[in-house]
Amino acid sequence: MFNKQIYQFPILYTNPIPKIALGWGAHETVADECKEAGIKKALMITSGLKGTGIVDEIQGILNHNGISTEKYDKVTSNPKEYEVMAAYQTFKDSQCDGVVTVGGGSSIDTGKGVRVVDANGGKDVTNFIAYLDPPWMETLKKVKPCTIPQISVVTTSGTGAEVTSWAAISYTKARAKVLVSAPNIPSTIAIIDPLLVRLQPKNIAAWTGFDALAHGFEAFVTKVQGPYAYGILLRAVELIYQNLREFTSNRMNHTACERMCWASTMGGIAIGFAAGAGIVHGLGHQISALKDCHHGHINAVLTLAGERYNQPAALDKFAAMTRAMGIDTRNMTEWQAADRWFDEIEQLLKDLEITPGQLNKQFGLEEKDFDHIVKIYSNDFCSQGNPKEFNYDECINILKSVL
């Protein structure tokens, strides 16, 4: 069960990267960007971001500048296929002509899903899943390109979804998390404003920040990695390692906040530069689908076990990441330098108050879930890019080791 085109990597493609506006006060440009994209009535897609005032702020700017708005504010973490379809129905019923997402990856990916459904005659979003088998490059040819614009106003520093070509959606009927894609799916523009990002609660800052780190290290060690991604990923790992602790404990540290904004977007860009993710995201997605746990949190919990499995296959890359994090490795062997990466990550998890493993205690996962998780993972892109090739028994053993 694999796509030979991907497995052999004969040609590396990059995905389009949208225009990005990153900086203090960038959210104030949202109405201008809507006008430039031709939006007269925007569907705002969000989880609500209660207590922050961000949704009201964005809506106020849009309305004040003559752009009408409708709102879909029922997006949840790990957005579900029925939420995408409900948001699409609101989009049609209210005759909107564009999407403004306000939030992190869940809102952004729901927006992408609405646009894919809109471009393809209102069919359920689960018709546009990119699997390894059947090969996604073949299925993608039958999917019509997104036509309506999406302005993504980002409020977390982790997802990278604002610049990627995928939407991660929970397919509840299949108990799976899947990737939806279509031509022209990336945001029209990603607006990343540290003023908004600094309003994250502490645990979300830690979890989404670790997700950004996971994009950095998984895309760096993947065997799909194109050379374009190499430098940008090392820089992302460095920035996150040096700023995530500070940002989590003090979101008003503007330097740390801005650096996390840069780093999280860089991770998303690098994934699009023919890099991809690996076993941590792959298993994490499917555990999220069963237990609805936070994406960044489950990635953090799985990191040590997942990457220990990968270490022998990417020793030089783990050592390179240790050096990028500012650790002096001149008196270490390559093995020692690679091992040091794990020591540093273990300490980072401790500092972020994240407990590795203990999947049963933390999320209620049971051994009877493993077969389903690993079978779904075997048809996921993340299983192909992972530096060690997919092996059912070894994946089961990894899960047992962290139960």
Ligand SMILES: [Fe+2]
């Ligand atoms: Fe992620």
